[in-house]
Amino acid sequence: MVEQDDRLSRVFGALADPTRRDMVARLAAGDATVSELAAPYAVSLQAVSKHLKVLEEAGLVQRSRDAQRRPVHLDAEVFDLMTKWIERYRRQAEERYRRLDQVLARMQGKDIDDTDDPRRPNDAERQHRPEGAAG
Amino acid sequence: MVEQDDRLSRVFGALADPTRRDMVARLAAGDATVSELAAPYAVSLQAVSKHLKVLEEAGLVQRSRDAQRRPVHLDAEVFDLMTKWIERYRRQAEERYRRLDQVLARMQGKDIDDTDDPRRPNDAERQHRPEGAAG
DNA sequence: GTCTTGCTCAACCATGTGGTTGATTAAACG
DNA sequence: CGTTTAATCAACCACATGGTTGAGCAAGAC
Numbered sequence: 001m002v003e004q005d006d007r008l009s010r011v012f013g014a015l016a017d018p019t020r021r022d023m024v025a026r027l028a029a030g031d032a033t034v035s036e037l038a039a040p041y042a043v044s045l046q047a048v049s050k051h052l053k054v055l056e057e058a059g060l061v062q063r064s065r066d067a068q069r070r071p072v073h074l075d076a077e078v079f080d081l082m083t084k085w086i087e088r089y090r091r092q093a094e095e096r097y098r099r100l101d102q103v104l105a106r107m108q109g110k111d112i113d114d115t116d117d118p119r120r121p122n123d124a125e126r127q128h129r130p131e132g133a134a135g
Numbered sequence: 136m137v138e139q140d141d142r143l144s145r146v147f148g149a150l151a152d153p154t155r156r157d158m159v160a161r162l163a164a165g166d167a168t169v170s171e172l173a174a175p176y177a178v179s180l181q182a183v184s185k186h187l188k189v190l191e192e193a194g195l196v197q198r199s200r201d202a203q204r205r206p207v208h209l210d211a212e213v214f215d216l217m218t219k220w221i222e223r224y225r226r227q228a229e230e231r232y233r234r235l236d237q238v239l240a241r242m243q244g245k246d247i248d249d250t251d252d253p254r255r256p257n258d259a260e261r262q263h264r265p266e267g268a269a270g
Numbered sequence: 271g272t273c274t275t276g277c278t279c280a281a282c283c284a285t286g287t288g289g290t291t292g293a294t295t296a297a298a299c300g
Numbered sequence: 301c302g303t304t305t306a307a308t309c310a311a312c313c314a315c316a317t318g319g320t321t322g323a324g325c326a327a328g329a330c
Contacts, residue, residue: 029227
């Protein structure tokens with residue numbers, strides 16, 4: 001990934017790591033400091049600090065200050081971004097599935113010989129629009 | 136990621152790439168062959184083939200056979216896995232937020248001086264259970 | 271059989287990622 | 301002041317990732 005500045009990529013990327021996912025899970029229960037977060041894992045504090053940086057850059061957490069401590073707070077809003085993306089295409093896929101069922105039902109007993117042009121199993125291109133278009 | 140065998144990591148990881156996300160988006164509209172999928176992108180067919188392998192290993196798509204073509208089909212079921220994970224912690228975070236509001240409301244005008252032990256900003260550890268436990 | 275099409279495999283390269291250790295900053299404690 | 305605590309920065313390492321090109325393979329076309 002030479003260029004990976006887009007939001008969704010960073011969020012998905014951040015959640016692609018089990019340790020980070022576990023941190024998010026724990027932060028959902030309440031804020032925690034870096035060392036508190038680090039405690040259960042068999043890695044250095046620095047490694048955890050790095051993980052937090054990734055989560056922060058993805059907009060999943062915020063780090064504030066309390067003396068030398070840096071309480072970490074989960075920002076659950078970004079979840080919506082993901083859910084929206086996922087749901088959009090899940091719905092689309094499901095709809096297509098339903099339509100396919102209908103087509104199959106209608107096709108029962110019909111001639112399915114399309115020697116004319118056996119390729120083009122779909123028309124995805126036509127319906128496609130880049131992900132930035134809507135939300 | 137030295138070890139990345141768990142499902143959720145692979146799914147999130149697969150979706151952390153804009154090209155792969157775009158492919159998923161297009162596949163939601165209908166199946167497509169590798170070259171059809173590759174067409175819009177400025178990368179080699181081999182690169183696209185690799186992306187598809189990642190999506191396949193994440194359980195997001197299935198590749199079948201039709202002569203020399205390999206129609207790719209989106210398997211939207213895995214989306215549920217993600218949504219469940221996300222929703223679980225989003226809900227938890229929201230609940231906590233609501234409870235925090237109540238606590239703050241109750242605290243109005245009270246003495247908030249806890250010089251006794253200024254640390255321990257949360258009790259995440261207690262409530263935490265590993266992500267494998269439920270779904 | 272040979273050619274062409276559609277795709278994958280293999281090797282390679284640059285960059286990213288997750289981990290390490292060591293040094294450093296910042297604030298509280300003595 | 302110097303020390304301890306909490307966390308970050310910096311340099312480094314092994315391996316993963318995303319891209320490339322070139323070769324190979326399987327199935328239809330000729």
